[in-house]
Amino acid sequence: MTTDRPQPFFAGLDEDIKVILLAQVRNLWTHASTAIEGNTLTLGDTAFVLEEGLTIAGKPLRDHQEVYGHARGIEVIYRLLEVTQLQDADIFALHRVVLTEAIMDIYKPVGAWKNEANFTTLVGPDGRQHWREFPEPAHVPALMSQWLNAFNVWYGQPLTTDTAASAYADMHLDFVTIHPFFDGNGRMARLLANLPVLRAGFPPIVVPAEGRQEYKKAISDYQQTIPDLKSLSDLRALPRNAERSRFQDLCRNYWESTMALVAEARQAQERKRVVSRRNPGAPKFQG
Template identity: 65%
Template sequence: MNPFYAKLDADIKATLLAQIRNLWTHTSTAIEGNSLTLGDTAFVLEEGLTVAGKPLRDHQEIYGHAKAIEIVYAWMDKQSSLQEEDLFALHRTVLTEAIMDIYKPVGKWKNESNFTNYIGNDGRQHLREFPAPKKIPTLMSQWLEKLNQFCAKPLTGINAVGAYASLHLDFVTIHPFFDGNGRVARLISNLPVLRSGFPPIVVPTEARQEYKRSISDYQVTIPELERLETLPGLPDNLERDHFRGLCRSYWEPTQTLLREAMEMQKKRDVQRSAAPEHEEDHGAGDNIGR
């Protein structure tokens, strides 16, 4: 397994990983309402300081998500299959706020039903109930099996996007935790992408409404979602295809950052290869680009 940064010098790699960490953390937390900008996020993570006037909770979310990214990167070399305890550990890292409520367990599956509000095709507001707590262990066992299958061997770019979209959409549709489902999904669904040698797929902040609407549109097509029994029971339909297409477009920001890093590396390699010739040809001028 060759990570996407494998051919980069240590300093270029460190800069690229910081850029992706900042972007990934900012976008994923902003989708959930975090008030810190991309610049704020970079400042907090790189300087270790707080931003005046911004909530402490928002800072904690930033640190938690950045640590969760490190966990996902570490799993790129994990030889054994991921288990539910791995997801619990990731959930505990993402949800940094101390919650003393037996009905809101952190690092465990939800223990009571959860709902969301959505606007239907009739233009009215409706409630959607996610799969019942008693269904979660079976559904997530099947989801983990699917994740581990995707991680078993390198994927092509098209298949990597497909894996990410499928895992992501299934996770948020199952909604196994009382909170943090979106952030965990946007993290863990990237594992097959990373293991295949690609940078992560990051949902842009400006796509927040489009992204959430696409997920909701898919979930509307599932009758009695709260009674979902098995993962194969989820429909493979046009709404699912649409979400897959969105995920493909969401890949561009990190691909651009990687291309810029690779160009920097290429420029440095050219300079290095030209250096010995330059030293031998005293006064001959700059040999870069010959």
């Protein structure tokens, strides 16, 4: 029920402090998620582009577009906190916002599930490189319907830090394992899996750009425990094993950066209160 929804992570902050915190979270989340994907803008560049609306000389247009797409995706995510049940139409709308390239290619659909096979490669225990095909396009609608059912169970529940981190990790890992889109699967997972986290009143979990090798390896290690990924047609067949637990532990640690931003904002708020108590004649701030 919406009436007993937990307070958001920025509750109780003055408007000016809240605005700064939300911008810091957006900048960090956008920078980290696009950098994982290969974007060359730094955190400073990303903040500059989003806050000043200016471009970074010599950096590709595409990198700027990706940053804007992701930042707008975060706005969509905050709006989705108001829906009680997530639907595939919400996921498609988010995909259209996040994938900003003006692609007119029927084999690269934006705002629709993939219609062609997609692959990853991995180095196996034999030291050789192997192809792996993600679940076939024909299985994606049913798999994503199961994913949404599982998601909506989490979405309706009050969550603790432990259950919120597990919800994030499971939703994230299952989404990227289904790999339902031709592109943008990582960015979409890193946005969508945060919905239960935000709804429970926590700041988003942000996979750090510098941790991308460990992050991608953890996903790949997990997928190697699925013998026939291509034919996966039932999410219940996904293993709950040590590799999944390792990914859950990683995700829990990824929370550190945004938790620190919230703590700093609360310290700033406290300093502001102390100063205003010392200067009772000063103009009152908006509480």
